[in-house]
Amino acid sequence: MPGGDETFTDTVSHLRRLFAEGHVLIGVCASGILIRALGPVLADKEDEPPVLAVAVDGSAVVPLVGGHHGANDMARTLARLFDVSPAITTAGDLRWGLALDEPPAGWRVANPVAAKTIMAALVEDKPVALRVEAGDVGWITTRGAPFVTTPAVLTVRVTDRAAAISDQTLVLHPPTLALGVGCERGVPPSALASHVFLTLARQGLSPQSVAVVASLDVKADEPAVLALADTLAVPARFFSAVELEALTPRLSHPSATVFQAVSCHGVAEAAALAAAGRDAVLAVEKQRGDRVTCAVARASGAIDPLQVGRAQGRLHVVGIGPGAAAWRTPAASAAIAESRHVVGYGLYLDLLGCAAHGKVRHDSPLGAETDRVHTALDLAASGETVALVCSGDAGFYALASLVFEQMARVDRADWNRVAVEVTPGVSAMQAAAARVGAPLGHDFCVLSLSDLLTPWPVIQGRLEAAAAADFVVALYNPVSRRRRDQLVRARDILLAHRAPDTPVVLARNLGRIGEHLSFIRLETLTPDQADMVTVILIGNSESRRVTLGRREWVYTPRGYG
DSSP states (O other), rough: TTSSOOOSSSSHHHHHHHHHHHOOOEEEEOOHHHHHHHHHOOOOGGGGOEEEETTTTTOOEEEEEEEGGGGHHHHHHOOOOOOSSOOOOHHHHHHHSSSSSSSTTEEEEEEEHHHHHOOOHHHHOOEEEEEEEESOOOOHHHTTTTESSSSOOOEEESSSSSSOTTTTEEEEEEEEEEEEEEEEOOOOOOHHHHHHHHHHHHHHBBBGGEEEEEEGGGGGOOOHHHHHHHHHHEEEEEOOOHHHHHHHGOSSSSSSHHHHSSSOOHHHHHHHHHHHHHOOEEEEEEEEEESSSEEEEEEOOOOOOOGGSSSEEEEEEEEOOOSSSGGOOOOHHHHHHHOOOEEEEEEHHHHHHGTTTTTTEEEEOOOOOHHHHHHHHHHHHHTTTTEEESSTTTTSSSHHHHHHHHHHHEEEEEEEETTEEEOOOOOHHHHHHHEEEEEEOOOEEEEEEOOOSSOOOHHHHHHHHHHHHHHHEEESSOSEEEEEHHHHHHHHHHHSSSSOOOEEEEEEEETTOEEEEEEGGGGGGOGOOOOOTTTEEOTTTTTEEETTEEEEEEEEEOOOO
């Protein structure tokens, strides 16, 4: 539909692609449409995303796939909005509102196969023992399921310790352990991981109950720490030296040597305690390895890792294309969706439309590019995930180069710890070329006529070289209100090397309201035909302007015989 984030014509293929990529699917349509579309690609119920069908009038909400992977909960939420009953059919949910194989966030199921046996027994009112060794099990006990406190053949064991599993014992690991780590700069990730897993094994603790990897903020970009968090599939969170120093009275091994190095008396123990909360106790005191240390703190309840410390900040420098959502790459959309903050020129943020909904917006006027970059880096350095938004491609006359220039020039330690990722976009010249045919079909070059940052003699020299080499030329920033003569000079330089009737394409406001394309001859190119939102494509000696049927096109032959 017009204005949608993505358009498609083959619905079945589109649904199958989204399903294969793991996207939640909510179809406002008949259940049969989704069933027929996805039936051939259903394979592993443990690894499939939720799929729901919602009646067009909101009278029915049906979880079709992934009931115990979020679909049932989503169905309940939607049903409350529509004031209807969700069409949930899984037995455990219907009888007790309980899904032991879908515990709260952070919990891990050691042996999902046993969950089916346990749930079947509960539905049939057979005795199941509940053995709680760690964590808050209110999400289990408040549902009314008939657990017994005496030994039984079937058992649910809740523990943060390593546990043997069987078909008759369901082992649930609550997120009660915070893993604090320290290491020397540049230590191999394998060294830290080996030390941690060996320590957990010796202490009889389950890695599946580790809720967070915590350390000092100067380690926010340490590959070994980040790799360990990835291996454990938990967030990495970081604390300042001041925050860790406040925990010195609770440390078992405060170190003056550590204080001299990083301004706090301990890293591993203090980080573990800071992440686990005020009531936490050290389950494992600091364990030293070769250039690495670790410690474990145990919390009385579940640890929410997103509420402790700070993440490594992430800065996505995103090119969103000319403006139309259809020309925005999936990677760009994903980067924006992941970000809490969006920073950019107001017009570009407006072009995001619904993709910017719910984001903290930081807009600034033209000419404030350096301030914009500083804002984005400051936010990311505080642990936020930020999208610095550019039109076209972020690396073409946009902010990607300015980000690295400012990072190199200012050389701030907290900026340098930020994870920076540049996401490419469709450039204006690519969009213009696609609209009119294939004018960039052979060698081409790109030049900006703005002399605000590049002296005109340099621009002129490059124009003369491009003209002499017979490149197709794309011109950015051709005309501004105060700068009118550079385009005339560029035209004359090119006319000295190619014919007056060389095809020229003027593309204005590509992908936006007011888009306009025109074809002219090089000899007729004047400043009043362009502005700062116009990109100009100028053919070479081989470029052709042709009429095919009722359409006019420009192309440049590939040049091969």
